[in-house]
Amino acid sequence: MQKQRTILLVAAAAILLLVVAVIYIFNKPHRDVSGEHAIIVSADSLFSAFSNNEENANRLYLDKALVVEGTVQETLTNQQGQHVILFKTPDPVAAVSATFQQAPKTIIAIGAHLKIRGICSGYANDVVLRDCMLDENN
DSSP: OHHHHHHHHHHHHHHHHHHHHHHHHHTOOOOOTTSSOOEEEEHHHHHHHHHHOHHHHHHHHTTSEEEEEEEEEEEEEOTTSOEEEEEOOSSTTOOEEEEESSOOSSOOOTTOEEEEEEEEEEEESEEEEEEEEEOTTO
């Protein structure tokens, strides 16, 4: 009887800990990259780094704030309704994809040269940036 009670208490504590962890993870605020020190890199260089040596590029850029400068290839809205800008790269079928927290207040034209701030999420045929915003020095 005592052994069953101990097992039940341990299981209940583990479930409670799991619930608290899930609530914490899902309610974490987005990082504000506007005040973070950022690595400045061109879209071409960023893409080349990931396509040539993904492991090394992950060490340099993954989950870090970046200021990426490049030429806009396309603008679109993703399935979550977020504004996405694709920067041109040397590869005609790949891009640097920048997903914005909030839609930019200015209209961004295809072919425009601009800088954005965001957090690098890695490489999946495109280099993926999240929580982006237009850089103040555009």
